[in-house]
Amino acid sequence: MLKNNIVVDIKELSKKYKIYAKPHHRLLEWITLGNLKKHTDFWALRDVSFSVSEGECIGIIGHNGAGKSTLLKILSKALYPSHGSMKVKGNMVSLLELGTGFNPELTGLQNIFTSGKLLGFSDEYLNAKLTSILEFSELGDFIHQPVKSYSSGMYVRLAFSLYASLDPDIYVVDEALSVGDIFFQQKCFDFLQKLKANGAAIILVTHDMQSVKKYCDRVIILNNGKVTNEGSPLEMVNLFYSSNGKNLAGQQLEGELIEISSNGIVGIDIPEESKHNIQNAVGIRRGDGKVRIIGAIFCDSDGKEARTANTGDNLTLSIYSEIIENVDDLAFTFQMSDRHNTVVFGQNSYMINKNILSARKGNIIKASFKIEMNLFQGLYTVMVGATDCQTEVSNKIYDTIEGCMTLEIMKPEWRSFHGVAFMKSTFEIEGTNRTEGIHRNEVKYARQ
Ligand SMILES: Nc1ncnc2c1ncn2[C@@H]1O[C@H](COP(=O)(O)OP(=O)(O)OP(=O)(O)O)[C@@H](O)[C@H]1O
Numbered sequence: 334m335l336k337n338n339i340v341v342d343i344k345e346l347s348k349k350y351k352i353y354a355k356p357h358h359r360l361l362e363w364i365t366l367g368n369l370k371k372h373t374d375f376w377a378l379r380d381v382s383f384s385v386s387e388g389e390c391i392g393i394i395g396h397n398g399a400g401k402s403t404l405l406k407i408l409s410k411a412l413y414p415s416h417g418s419m420k421v422k423g424n425m426v427s428l429l430e431l432g433t434g435f436n437p438e439l440t441g442l443q444n445i446f447t448s449g450k451l452l453g454f455s456d457e458y459l460n461a462k463l464t465s466i467l468e469f470s471e472l473g474d475f476i477h478q479p480v481k482s483y484s485s486g487m488y489v490r491l492a493f494s495l496y497a498s499l500d501p502d503i504y505v506v507d508e509a510l511s512v513g514d515i516f517f518q519q520k521c522f523d524f525l526q527k528l529k530a531n532g533a534a535i536i537l538v539t540h541d542m543q544s545v546k547k548y549c550d551r552v553i554i555l556n557n558g559k560v561t562n563e564g565s566p567l568e569m570v571n572l573f574y575s576s577n578g579k580n581l582a583g584q585q586l587e588g589e590l591i592e593i594s595s596n597g598i599v600g601i602d603i604p605e606e607s608k609h610n611i612q613n614a615v616g617i618r619r620g621d622g623k624v625r626i627i628g629a630i631f632c633d634s635d636g637k638e639a640r641t642a643n644t645g646d647n648l649t650l651s652i653y654s655e656i657i658e659n660v661d662d663l664a665f666t667f668q669m670s671d672r673h674n675t676v677v678f679g680q681n682s683y684m685i686n687k688n689i690l691s692a693r694k695g696n697i698i699k700a701s702f703k704i705e706m707n708l709f710q711g712l713y714t715v716m717v718g719a720t721d722c723q724t725e726v727s728n729k730i731y732d733t734i735e736g737c738m739t740l741e742i743m744k745p746e747w748r749s750f751h752g753v754a755f756m757k758s759t760f761e762i763e764g765t766n767r768t769e770g771i772h773r774n775e776v777k778y779a780r781q
Pocket residue numbers: 350351352375376377395396397398399400401402403404
């Protein structure tokens with residue numbers, strides 16, 4: 334029996350895969366009935382424990398290879414665990430389970446009934462739900478075609494429509510939701526919202542941090558097959574971004590920070606998070622070392638570290654550096670790049686104020702850019718640097734560090750636009766007085 338209102342209780346779940354160096358090693362092992370051991374064991378999940386309560390939405394996040402899909406397959410009963418237990422109170426349906434359960438030779442309609450029955454729903458129940466399933470799928474006459482002729486988007490539409498029309502107690506939701514066009518995705522997310530409002534328990538396994546923040550009550554981070562952290566969505570998403578796959582679970586950071594010399598400018602506090610960002614940078618570091626960057630951080634208007642922002646928010650990017658040798662032509666720089674690694678914006682301090690900075694050995698400098706984040710929603714990586722400034726294009730690089738931070742831009746509800754950048758725009762229309770219905774009108778984008 335599960336305690337109180339717990340509907341899923343997972344205890345010490347582990348999954349071991351056998352890794353074979355060569356394909357024929359599997360066969361060798363098989364024909365020798367296992368007497369000749371040719372594999373090594375790989376634990377994709379190790380002692381994973383968590384529980385989900387009625388009405389709770391729990392998010393499971395992790396970097397590539399963390400074990401999310403393996404966990405998802407176990408939850409969907411597509412894989413057996415090697416150890417551990419999974420207790421479920423009520424009916425649990427997974428999108429993955431639904432999609433993989435389709436028979437490619439059967440039509441969409443036939444699959445609705447065969448899959449529904451496999452999940453324990455009767456013909457009467459499925460008949461009663463049929464109209465809503467068909468409407469939700471928007472597949473029209475394609476519902477009478479074999480699913481082997483469906484595109485991946487149509488396949489997910491069918492699976493999700495069936496999924497959305499059943500009323501299980503627990504839903505397992507995964508990345509498949511992000512397939513399909515934006516409108517169908519919106520419909521699916523509206524549905525999730527409704528589910529949550531109706532009090533269903535949800536397990537959301539995803540890379541999509543926006544969904545995690547929007548829907549989850551609690552988040553678990555998986556790292557190398559283990560649960561390393563558990564907490565509030567905001568806390569866990571920030572930790573996930575700042576970790577870059579490393580240093581989770583409070584592990585000690587490697588390396589020592591440069592000793593800050595005592596003749597630096599008094600009173601500059603270097604936030605710990607800014608030092609971590611530099612130490613955990615995943616990109617290339619270049620420079621002759623005359624200036625050494627020791628911290629970089631985005632802060633919101635309250636001075637708190639920002640890992641996410643809405644389009645149009647003002648953030649301050651502070652770069653902390655130590656001057657190793659005297660320099661008389663110093664400028665600070667930053668660049669933001671999108672997920673295709675296209676630089677969407679970059680600037681240096683000389684471009685902004687034409688000031689050439691001189692700095693003496695041992696100085697500690699904090700350089701801050703105030704930036705209006707007029708970017709489209711998405712994830713961006715950040716490069717920071719200290720260079721010379723003889724021209725607007727730098728000649729000398731003292732220190733530049735790529736990939737030291739990520740910033741996720743989210744779309745605020747009051748502002749909608751297309752493209753990569755937001756440009757302030759107004760709209761006017763003029764007509765003659767005789768044409769009724771056309772009025773001089775001015776529309777401005779403004780926070781409502
Ligand atoms: N069938 C398999 N045989 C051997 N190793 C496997 C198998 N499936 C997964 N793995 C390994 O198990 C680990 C976890 O994989 P899994 O696919 O569960 O991670 P994930 O968190 O879903 O990753 P991603 O975000 O990239 O999809 C990886 O190192 C992967 O290479």
